[in-house]
Amino acid sequence: MTPLVLQNTLSRQKEEFMPADGKVVRLYCCGPTVYNYAHIGNLRTYIFEDLLHRTLTLHGWGVDHVMNITDVGHMTSDSDSGEDKMQKAAQREQKSPWELARFYEDAFFVDCARLNIIKPNVAPRATEHVAGMIALIQRLEAEGYTYETDEGIYFDTARNTDYGKLAGLNLAAQMAGAREDVNIDVGKKHPADFILWFTNKPTHIMKWPSPWGEGYPGWHIECSAMAMEYLGETLDIHCGGIDHIPVHNTNEIAQSECATGHPFARFWVHGAFLNVVSPHAEASGGKMSKSGENFLTVQRLIDRGYDPLAYRYLCLTAHYRSELAFNVETWESLNAATKALGKIYELKSRIGENDDLSEEEYARARQTVFDAISDDLNLPRAVAALHEAKSYRLWREFDSVLGLDIESRSRAAVATPADADDLPAEIVTLKQQRDDARKSKDFPRSDALRAEIEAFGYTVGDSPTGTVVKKNLL
Ligand SMILES: [Zn+2]
Numbered sequence: 001m002t003p004l005v006l007q008n009t010l011s012r013q014k015e016e017f018m019p020a021d022g023k024v025v026r027l028y029c030c031g032p033t034v035y036n037y038a039h040i041g042n043l044r045t046y047i048f049e050d051l052l053h054r055t056l057t058l059h060g061w062g063v064d065h066v067m068n069i070t071d072v073g074h075m076t077s078d079s080d081s082g083e084d085k086m087q088k089a090a091q092r093e094q095k096s097p098w099e100l101a102r103f104y105e106d107a108f109f110v111d112c113a114r115l116n117i118i119k120p121n122v123a124p125r126a127t128e129h130v131a132g133m134i135a136l137i138q139r140l141e142a143e144g145y146t147y148e149t150d151e152g153i154y155f156d157t158a159r160n161t162d163y164g165k166l167a168g169l170n171l172a173a174q175m176a177g178a179r180e181d182v183n184i185d186v187g188k189k190h191p192a193d194f195i196l197w198f199t200n201k202p203t204h205i206m207k208w209p210s211p212w213g214e215g216y217p218g219w220h221i222e223c224s225a226m227a228m229e230y231l232g233e234t235l236d237i238h239c240g241g242i243d244h245i246p247v248h249n250t251n252e253i254a255q256s257e258c259a260t261g262h263p264f265a266r267f268w269v270h271g272a273f274l275n276v277v278s279p280h281a282e283a284s285g286g287k288m289s290k291s292g293e294n295f296l297t298v299q300r301l302i303d304r305g306y307d308p309l310a311y312r313y314l315c316l317t318a319h320y321r322s323e324l325a326f327n328v329e330t331w332e333s334l335n336a337a338t339k340a341l342g343k344i345y346e347l348k349s350r351i352g353e354n355d356d357l358s359e360e361e362y363a364r365a366r367q368t369v370f371d372a373i374s375d376d377l378n379l380p381r382a383v384a385a386l387h388e389a390k391s392y393r394l395w396r397e398f399d400s401v402l403g404l405d406i407e408s409r410s411r412a413a414v415a416t417p418a419d420a421d422d423l424p425a426e427i428v429t430l431k432q433q434r435d436d437a438r439k440s441k442d443f444p445r446s447d448a449l450r451a452e453i454e455a456f457g458y459t460v461g462d463s464p465t466g467t468v469v470k471k472n473l474l
Contacts, residue, residue, distance in 0.1 A: 001059070002367075002370060002371050002374045003016045003017075003018075003374065004016070004017045004018075004055065004056070004059050004374045005017065005374065005375055005376055006237075006267055006269055006376055006377075007269065007321060007376050008267045008268060008269070009166060009245060009268040009269065009270050010165070010166055010265075010267070010268045014376055015267070017236075017237075017267060019061055019236045020234070020236055020266065023061060023062060024061060024062035024063070024064050025056045025061050025062065025063045025064065025236045025237060026064050026066075026231040026232065026235050026236045026237075027049075027052070027053065027056070027063055027064065027065045027066070027231075027235070027236060027237045027239070028066050028067070028223070028227040028230075028231055028235050028237070028238045028239070028265070029046075029049045029065070029066070029067040029120070029238075029239040029240065030067070030068065030223055030239070030240040030241075030244055030248065030249075031067040031068040031069050031070060031120075031123065032069065032070065032104075032105075032108050033070040033071075033074040033085055033086070033219075034069055034070065034071055034086075034100070034101045034103075034104035034105045034108060035074075035085045035086050035088070035089035035090075035100060035101075035104060036089060036104060037104065037107055037108075037111070037297045037299070038107075038108050038111055038297065038298075039295055039296055039297060040274060040296045040297065040298065040301070040311060040326075041273060041274035041276065041296075042241075043111060043112075043115060043117075043298065043311075044271065044273075044274045044315050044324065045239075045240070045241045045271045046112060046115075046117050047115060047117060047312055047315045048239075048271035048315070048320040048377075049067075049117075049239045049271070050115075050116075050117040050118055050403065051316075051320070051377055051379060051401065051403075052237070052239065052269065052377060053065055053118055054118065054400060054401040054403065055373055055374070055377055055401055057400070058370075058373065058400060058401055059374070063121075064121055064230075064231060065118075065120040065121050065122075066120055066121065066122045066123075066124065066226070066227065066230045066231055067120040067122075067123050068123070068124055068125075068126060068222060068223055068226045068227075069101075069105055069123055069124065069125045069126065070126050070219060070222060071086060071097070071098075071101035071105070071125050071126050071127050072084065072086055072097070072126050072127050072206045072216050072217065073126060073198070073216055073217045073218055073219045073222060074086070074219040075219065076088065080151075080194055080195040080218060080219075084204065084206075084216075086100060086101060086206070087204060087205060087206070090205070096205070097205055097206050098127075098206075101125070101127070105125075111297070111298040111299075111308075114298050114302075114308040115298065115308050115309070115311065115312050116309065116312060116403035116404070116405065117403075118403075122230050124226045124229070124230065126217065126222040126226070127206065129222070129225060129226050129229065130208045130216075130217060132225040132226070132228075132229050133197075133217040133221045133222060133225040134197070134208075134210050134211070134217075135225075136221060136224060136225045136228070136255070136259055137153060137196045137197055137217075137221060138211065139259045140155065140196070140255060140258060140259050141153070143258060143259070144156075144159065145159050145160070145255075145258045145259075146196060147189065148212065149186060149187030149188065150186070150187055150200055151186045151187065151195060151198065151199070151200060152195050152196070152197045152198040152199045152200065152212065152215060152218075153195070153196045153197040153199075153212050154187075154188060154189075154193045154194065154195055154196065155193055155194050155195075155196055155251070155254060155255055155258075156189065156190075156193060157171060157190055157192045157193050157194075157254060158171070158189065158190055158193075159258070160254045160257075160258055163192065163250070163254050164192070164250055165253070166245055166249055166250050166253055166268060167245045167246040167250050169192070169246065169250065171190065171192060174190070174191055174192055194218065194220060194247075194251050195218040196217070196218050196220075196221050196255070197210060197212055197215050197216070197217055197218065197221075198215045198216050198217075198218065199212055199213040199214065199215040200213075200215075201215065201216070204216060219248065220247075220248055220251040220252055220255065221255060223248070223252050224252050224255050224256040224259075224264070227252075227256075227264075228256065228260075233256075233260045233262050233264075234262050234263055234264065234265065234266065235264065235265040235266065236265070236266055236267065237265065237266070237267040237268075237269055238252075238264070238265035238267070238268050238269075239268075239269050239270070239271070240268075240270055240271075241270065241271055241272075241273070242270045242271065242272055242273065243273070244270070245270060249268065252264065253265075270321070271320045271321070272320065272321050272322055272323050272324070273323050273324075274323075274324050274326055275323045275324065275325045275326065276296070276326050276328055277325050277326065277327050277328070278327070278328045278329055279327070279329060280329060296326075296328070298311070301334070304331075304464065305462070305463060305464050306334055306338060306464050307338065307341065309341060309404055309405060309409075310334055310337045310338040310341050310464075311334065311337070312403060312404065313337045313340060313341045313404060314333055314334055314337035316379045316380070316382075316383050316402060317337065317340075317379075317380055317383060318380060319376075319377075319378060319379070319380055320377055320379075321376075330439075331464065334464065335464050335465050338464050338465060339465055340387075341404065344395055344404065344406060344410075345406070345409045345410050345411065346410075346411070347390070347391075347392040347395065347410065348392045348410035348411060349410070349411050351390065351391075351392060352392065353392065353393060355389075355390060355391040355392065355393060355394075356390070357389065357391055357394075362389075362391065362393070362394065365385060365386075365388075365389040365391065365394055366394060366397070368385045369382045369385050369386055369389075369394065369398055372385060373398075373401055379402075382398070382401075383402075386398065392406075392410065396410075423469060426456075427453060427456060427458065427469060430449055430452055430453050431453065431466075431467045431469050433449055434446050434449035434450060434453070434460075434467045435466040435467050437449060438462075438466075438467070453469060457471065457472050458470060458471055458472060459471075459472055
């Protein structure tokens, strides 16, 4: 069997992967901070992690998949400044931080289910694991890796000789530029030092007693404590978005390895961004933010008539380490994904179980797809090979990884609604003109063209791919 190869951020190269015990993969993924709906850019990371989980299963291993829920301690800046995201959002929505957390946690899992993301085996909440975090900080304190300021307990990065190895950071260079760093004012010895436990936050609602006074944990310690509690001191794979490399994951490594003396994770695997582009908007490009109209949720896709699985399919068409561009003016990538997905679902009615492939050809195509998936999850190559094979059986077989609901969505040969191919030329022309009018947002003209088409005895509807026209039956 072709081995599974993964790009390890730690070594900056592809390495052959096997779980340490040869049987069950201990997989940890940084989970959501539950203060708002997840945007589809965040969800791209969870789709990538789901593809990894399913690929590990394809290779015959069990997967012990843990993903935390951050419901306290993640500040508005990923380094420790600003306000707690939970507390800020709770004030905005006039809810308690606990109510807010449960609400958005539920919403997150609803979105995941709509995208066929397999639920992790355990999704521990930070607020329910504070004791483990305190114990871990005490371990660091006993080894001399911490110091106290007016803000709380900090991790002393200067004591960690290989600090920053994941991102290739240079502490001395950071120190040189530190004068402009506002964080140094709060009593930090080095700008890279990070908080383990906040004290002295009298207005903070979520607080716990600790050896250092009432307070709450920093975001980074949460992941280390929960990962080790459920998966042991050395994980097989730790995943996250690439934005987590320089601060969050780097700090997880520092505090975990200083506490235990073992490597924290054997493999670090990171997913790239969804890059939302809006060519005519002033602020175009960049990472999708939680504010502004580029904030796309799964619900917004549904409201616009898209199948959430079309978004999942779109994510399969780009390698997880490549940026995926999403044009929010034309929505063209999602329109194309919708079309391609429809073609897959139609395969059953078009060719059924008996494709043209001989046993040998089927086996060869199967191997090509398997090899592509095993090569650092090269799903774009796998999907291309599947399209080329034109085999419903093969798509169905690999749907255990793709997660596109191919069996349940595919229809056996039934009458399909009339599409453009069956329409008279004059209707096709009017339909095209209406699509153009809608594209240029000329709605009065689009309405006039709708009326014109209807006058010929057709029903006119809208779909993500444009105007849909059906002949009236009566
Ligand atoms: Zn994390």
